[in-house]
Amino acid sequence: MKIDPIHQFNIEPLFTIGHIGNQTIAVTNSSLYMFLSVALISILMIGGVAGRQLVPGRFQSMAEISYEFVASTIRSTAGAEGMKFFPLIFSLFMFICVSNLVGIIPYTFTISSHIIVTAALALLVFFTVLIYGIYRNGLKFFRIFVPSGVPIYILPLVMFIEILSFLLRPVSHSVRLFANMLAGHIALKVFAGFVAMLGVSLGAIGWIGGVMPLALTVALTALELLVAFLQAYVFAILTCIYLNDAIHPGH
Amino acid sequence: MEPAAAKLIGAGIACIGMGGAGVGVGVIFGNYLAAAVRNPSAAQGQFGNLIFGFAVTEALGIFSLLIALLLLFVPL
Numbered sequence: 001m002k003i004d005p006i007h008q009f010n011i012e013p014l015f016t017i018g019h020i021g022n023q024t025i026a027v028t029n030s031s032l033y034m035f036l037s038v039a040l041i042s043i044l045m046i047g048g049v050a051g052r053q054l055v056p057g058r059f060q061s062m063a064e065i066s067y068e069f070v071a072s073t074i075r076s077t078a079g080a081e082g083m084k085f086f087p088l089i090f091s092l093f094m095f096i097c098v099s100n101l102v103g104i105i106p107y108t109f110t111i112s113s114h115i116i117v118t119a120a121l122a123l124l125v126f127f128t129v130l131i132y133g134i135y136r137n138g139l140k141f142f143r144i145f146v147p148s149g150v151p152i153y154i155l156p157l158v159m160f161i162e163i164l165s166f167l168l169r170p171v172s173h174s175v176r177l178f179a180n181m182l183a184g185h186i187a188l189k190v191f192a193g194f195v196a197m198l199g200v201s202l203g204a205i206g207w208i209g210g211v212m213p214l215a216l217t218v219a220l221t222a223l224e225l226l227v228a229f230l231q232a233y234v235f236a237i238l239t240c241i242y243l244n245d246a247i248h249p250g251h
Numbered sequence: 252m253e254p255a256a257a258k259l260i261g262a263g264i265a266c267i268g269m270g271g272a273g274v275g276v277g278v279i280f281g282n283y284l285a286a287a288v289r290n291p292s293a294a295q296g297q298f299g300n301l302i303f304g305f306a307v308t309e310a311l312g313i314f315s316l317l318i319a320l321l322l323l324f325v326p327l
Contacts, residue, residue, distance in 0.1 A: 005324055073299075179317040180313050182320070186320050234307070237303055
């Protein structure tokens with residue numbers, strides 16, 4: 001018996017819209033789950049603020065808690081001026097969080113387990129920081145590459161490292177989310193596959209012994225639940241930190 | 252050496268990197284716990300930093316696990 005934990009990441013076209021050159025433009029299972037995540041977020045946020053009571057109900061509390069959570073994160077890391085970027089960071093956080101949480105449900109598709117999706121989001125943040133930083137500070141923005149108080153003879157080396165680390169930000173930003181989701185889901189499927197492997201190869205004893213990997217799968221799912229939320233939070237907080245560089249350059 | 256054997260050995264070597272992430276996560280939680288025991292009132296305020304440090308450190312271990320998993324499961 002062979003485990004195929006990569007199969008869950010296959011992108012399958014559901015129906016084709018048209019062609020551009022040799023490329024097929026199709027609605028895939030990936031885009032279907034993107035629509036689903038956006039619909040879920042819209043239901044939560046629009047439904048949450050539709051009633052607007054002084055004492056919030058469940059729905060309204062969820063909407064308010066998610067708002068306050070992101071807002072306090074921005075205020076503490078990027079300052080009051082960072083609240084300008086609240087819509088961007090809130091959308092990023094909610095999209096990643098909801099799509100990660102949807103992805104934990106068995107037989108669903110995890111959008112953020114594809115590097116192209118996370119890379120697009122990370123590049124969006126990277127260019128937002130770059131363009132806003134130059135727009136707001138002009139050439140002073142490039143002071144983030146020149147830390148103050150560094151001796152002049154070591155400055156070229158430090159600048160080189162700073163520029164390199166700035167350019168590598170979108171890479172680490174996207175790979176962190178993508179790799180966490182990919183590795184987590186593969187680990188889940190591998191441990192779930194152990195149950196079937198034991199049962200098929202050892203018969204009745206195997207099925208009884210399979211309780212242990214099954215319990216581990218349940219525990220791993222709980223961990224994945226934490227990781228799904230945490231990675232969305234980390235993505236949002238890193239976005240805040242990068243934006244902080246654009247708003248307040250120069251250390 | 253056969254390519255299949257080389258892939259398996261490579262996956263094993265790639266997993267060594269997770270040891271470093273394990274040390275890092277241990278350092279983070281250990282220091283947080285030590286600080287929290289000394290000054291429990293300040294502990295709650297640093298929880299966000301703890302989680303952030305954990306996630307950034309853990310990601311490096313995940314990177315090496317990712318390489319191992321890609322070597323094991325993705326056909327060349």
